[in-house]
Amino acid sequence: MMIRPYTDADEQGWLRCRVLAFLNTAYFDNVLQKKEHYENPSIELVAIENNQIVGLIDIEYEMEPQTICTAHDTVGGMIWHIAVHPDYQHRHIGEELIKAALKQAKALKLTYLEAWTRDNAKIQKWYEKMRFVQTYTYHHLYFDEPALEKYDLSVPAQVRPVTMFAHYTGSDPDVLNRASRRHLCMCYVKRII
Structure with a gap:
């Protein structure tokens, strides 16, 4: 090599x-x-x-x-x-x-x-x-369409988020459990x- x-x-x-x-x-x-x-x-x-x-x-x-x-x-x-x-x-x-x-x-x-x-x-x-x-640690969160329905996202009416990737620095188990997929x-x- x-x-x-x-x-x-x-x-x-x-x-x-x-x-x-x-x-x-x-x-x-x-x-x-x-x-x-x-x-x-x-x-x-x-x-x-x-x-x-x-x-x-x-x-x-x-x-x-x-x-x-x-x-x-x-x-x-x-x-x-x-x-x-x-x-x-x-x-x-x-x-x-x-x-x-x-x-x-x-x-x-x-x-x-x-x-x-x-x-x-x-x-x-x-x-x-x-x-x-x-x-240091934080979370990478993925949300699919059903998981996104639980959030009020401020986007124009013509835009409908289907999936979302997010960085999350908090520790609220509710937020973590809403994600379709999560990684530390x-x-x-x-x-x-």
Whole structure:
């Protein structure tokens, strides 16, 4: 396996790897048709084996504190994407991607990495193994049409919401129970020493 910087020619392989890696996670419906490009500088790496992308990591980093990340008053990097193709999981590819990204982050004088994930025990355990610390949580809520009927949404008469995705920072069980689907969203932070 080789880890190298992402190039534009990698886009289709990057997309395939990400879609397949996310398929059996709480992010199964977060499908991209194009790879994101970032407003700020970034570390974008891919892991290659057998001439295909088997892993990826994208980190957009700050030039000034708290312009991308939320955790500290020093500059950090936001892990927007980290994924390993399901056929190549449990072979330490994610760990190698983190190590390679940390090396670059250290050279850039970043002081921490931040990542957000949803409630998945395996992924939480992996971040903790990589020495990330959970710092904050809130909920991602999905509402289907019957669940939305319970809310008075201020929208024009010609607009009829059918589904809705929302961030919820409260703890009212009634709100949580009204959602058709809900996930605990967690922030993990790793200090770079």
